Amino acid sequence: MTLFKEIEYRQRIDLARERMSEAAIEVLVVSDPANMNYLTGYDGWSFYTPQCLVLAIDEATPLWIGRGMDAAGARHTTFLPEERVIGYPDRYVHSPHCHPLNFVGDVIRERGWGARSIGVEMDAYYFTARSFAELQNSLPDARFVTADLLVNWIRLIKSEAEIELMRQAGQIANRVMTTAIERLEPGVRECDVVADVYRAQMSGTPEYGGDYPAIVPMMPTGEKTSAPHLTWTDEPYRSEQMVNLELAACRHRYHCPIARTAYLGKRPPAPLVELAEHTVEGLNLTLAAIRPGLRAEEVELVWRNHIAKAGLEKESRIGYSMGLNYPPDWGEHTVSLRPGDKTILQPNMTFHMILGMWMDTYGFECSESFRVTDKGCETFADVPRKLFVKG
Amino acid sequence: MTLFKEIEYRQRIDLARERMSEAAIEVLVVSDPANMNYLTGYDGWSFYTPQCLVLAIDEATPLWIGRGMDAAGARHTTFLPEERVIGYPDRYVHSPHCHPLNFVGDVIRERGWGARSIGVEMDAYYFTARSFAELQNSLPDARFVTADLLVNWIRLIKSEAEIELMRQAGQIANRVMTTAIERLEPGVRECDVVADVYRAQMSGTPEYGGDYPAIVPMMPTGEKTSAPHLTWTDEPYRSEQMVNLELAACRHRYHCPIARTAYLGKRPPAPLVELAEHTVEGLNLTLAAIRPGLRAEEVELVWRNHIAKAGLEKESRIGYSMGLNYPPDWGEHTVSLRPGDKTILQPNMTFHMILGMWMDTYGFECSESFRVTDKGCETFADVPRKLFVKG
Known part of the structure; x- marks a missing residue:
């Protein structure tokens, strides 16, 4: 079997x-x-x-x-x-x-x-x-x-059968992220939002049940957004705060990670809104540049050039190959989208590209999981790329 | 903090x-x-x-x-x-x-x-x-x-502050096991029951939010009960089957594992009922024997002597020290309740004792997490020790 x-x-x-x-x-x-x-x-x-x-x-x-x-x-x-x-x-x-x-x-x-x-x-x-x-x-x-x-x-290069499982994980990922954003509200305990995220991860869709992702949900808020791998607490979410959502769905051990940022309040600060627009623009540009034949470092360069225009830089890599995995990591530890990685992209390589920009008191992140196609890329999930404002 | x-x-x-x-x-x-x-x-x-x-x-x-x-x-x-x-x-x-x-x-x-x-x-x-x-x-x-x-x-020996967290995990564990048993029904997909188990694990109680346990929920049924570490599928649970529930709750990384067996149907087979009674009796006897000064192997011997009367034996250990941990295991890898382990029990050592008996076509398991007290033991969870029959 x-x-x-x-x-x-x-x-x-x-x-x-x-x-x-x-x-x-x-x-x-x-x-x-x-x-x-x-x-x-x-x-x-x-x-x-x-x-x-x-x-x-x-x-x-x-x-x-x-x-x-x-x-x-x-x-x-x-x-x-x-x-x-x-x-x-x-x-x-x-x-x-x-x-x-x-x-x-x-x-x-x-x-x-x-x-x-x-x-x-x-x-x-x-x-x-x-x-x-x-x-x-x-x-x-x-x-x-x-x-x-x-x-x-x-x-690194997936078969059609593997890609199909990653598409199914993408469908589950849509539900996972939507659940998180719907459930996020001031006064609700972090652990209760996480509880519903887990439920969505495992329940999946009527056709496709979910599997446990290799990394637990990360939904830090407040000062903890600067500490990306802290998990949740019993504290309630508060008004006028941002929440980073680093989530994933898994189908038969094949992953679709997805990250977004939400703001709890009617009026997100202008610098956050600007940063979000700039980062999403960079994500769109970088995804649009993907094609077979490009080197991993050339993908990163598209992003690097984009943020340099705003006088910014990012030390850590912007993505990595992923797919089949077990805890503690869904990454494959082979290709990284970063300077010096000269791997040439080929169809059915699959990556998680995660663009996070961290200022002193605020930050924004947005990610997509995708496969390289014959001509470009196909993303697995389908959640709007934007700052979610929960007023 | x-x-x-x-x-x-x-x-x-x-x-x-x-x-x-x-x-x-x-x-x-x-x-x-x-x-x-x-x-x-x-x-x-x-x-x-x-x-x-x-x-x-x-x-x-x-x-x-x-x-x-x-x-x-x-x-x-x-x-x-x-x-x-x-x-x-x-x-x-x-x-x-x-x-x-x-x-x-x-x-x-x-x-x-x-x-x-x-x-x-x-x-x-x-x-x-x-x-x-x-x-x-x-x-x-x-x-x-x-x-x-x-x-x-x-x-190995916990402080009072650690014990208090394990008691809180015990309260969450009650809800986790109760949720699983309530939700188990023929026709419900395995992944959907697991989804609610996860939700109960993280949501915890109104006072105590849950943390992710170091091991995922195990709820095998049918022929998979003989393969203890397979995870769930999209298949619906079926009538006239037993389900093994190996679950846990976690509070600030401190665990309370708990295992039970359920039967989906009005009339569980007589040999299963007998096995359940015999195993629960053994669990009760063995827990009642716990006291400081006893050696780990002497605890196991109480159980061994009990099942020998029914002509049975069990190869694997019947328990192990546990508490604070991360995936992939909540066990501490120090003391095992098995022949040859001469560790002397002391107050505030904490163990998971799990008694599982596997026959060719059926099996039963029941467990408790406990601390050694000055005179005996204190179990952290409080779920009836029995075969749960969901008719």
Whole structure:
């Protein structure tokens, strides 16, 4: 009961094996939950104990290795045959005496791959320093090679089936943002608005149920707007304040992030209104410039030139590739829209472009998730690009 | 604006420095977001880029090091003075050329600590293999020491202020579970029940708003009950099926997990009813046995002896310490209620005891979150322990 057809997973695996071959990797240990999902369909909230795929260059099908109780989930969500799903005993879990990566090392050795070159995702979230140390302990004859982002780079260009899921996420995102803006009112507790945002995220549309996004809703207000990753409180929203809404929708682990700014009051300050107009103009201009063949840094330059006219600049990147992912991040960690990134845009790359401008006491942000098309770009959500004024 | 009084954080830091001294650690790098929160109050969804505290044995106050844009969040949520909060430039983020842990290494060296013994949390979720490698690269003269769970073990015994938050989470948990059971009905999509569960989690009570739990709601039904970590689908719940409800509530990052089983139909099968009675009886017995001075494994033995009478056994542990945490897990990774764990229970240790029994085609689970008291235990939530039958 995989999400995509088996042949799509097979093609992805073949691409991974090509990249392995180029990098002289004979066995790839895939720990990133998004990469595990991408190659086999595996989907479960089980990444809090170590798990991985082991893909050998000379085999067509990877091994799934995870906690014993999660093997049933692997059988349920992947196309892997029974004998490629291997669970480790529960005594490996949170134990001072043994570690799941010792088990993984044992499996690799028993298959006769103990002296091979082993690719590991050194910077994947759930591949800890100890995971690597224990794998090395269990495979003293192996040669370890960095395989960071090897699979992530394959994920960069989406299939039509993936794009369809991102369009569905876009439809959910419309409801999520609309719910947030409708519900925002002075006197309503932040946690109650967030509660309805979550409800919209999961309920989705009548056709498409929602999945949990990789990042929680961010809706800071007041002085907290300058601290972008603080979450909500029990405090009520107040009049004459701006609220930044950094939200998302998710469909079968495929994301559509979306950000807007709202002002609670009839008369937003003139500088905020101006900043909003200028930023939206910049977003429109930059999206209009997107086309295959452009470099990531050239996209950023359109924005940079636009704000320079107002004497402004922005240090952080203006966007990043995203799609399939798990907490704590929906970004793919490959392409960033920023100076120095020379990646050439191609059709069906998908990005979140988020333009936020922060002054001393106010700020404005607006974003779109989009795919690169043959001639330009297609945005997934459809929410007006403007400062929402709730008077 | 810290959650607890500064003196409570100072006491925790002093305990950490004692443990450092015992382990001959001169500088401790704390990467676990729960440990960062515990020692300073820092709370933000920023752990998707590397961040840490650096605590020197001869200094009373740690340094916070994180992404530049998150420094404002650190100033907002911690007691740290301005000069102890250090942000790294955005060019370190997701870059092939440099890594935030190089920046951390530079800070450590500039403080004159480059040749010291450095404790690192080798198995913390967000301390990746590359994080460690880059820290080593930047500190060639340092001696690295494993500091796994050093702070987690201090977290094991809660203060009264922490216990109060867990009681508040318990009140929210009552609403979360009640909402789930009320909303469960044949014909309702799984995602719609989950949507209302999320809403209850965040909305909390009129006095206490909710925070996001470290694990998403798990409500598997049908054949998926044998795969405990699969999340929801768009499918409607069906009649004559059981549903496992593994839920939680969270208050300022402090958790109260709770699990129950429901049956959708008037007449649950007799073996399920029997299993439920037997399991609840075991839960009651085991909770009644809790007292300070007992060893963790002795708690498990009460349960083991109980189910042995029915000719049953359970491989996985029956509980674990929990409290303050971030995704992907609310467990503290220290004490497990299982054979071999000789930790002696003390007042204000807090656990989630979850008893699940899985047969071939059916199963039942029931759990309680509790603290050890002077004489026994206090459960945080208050939901009947039984099979819920929704006829």
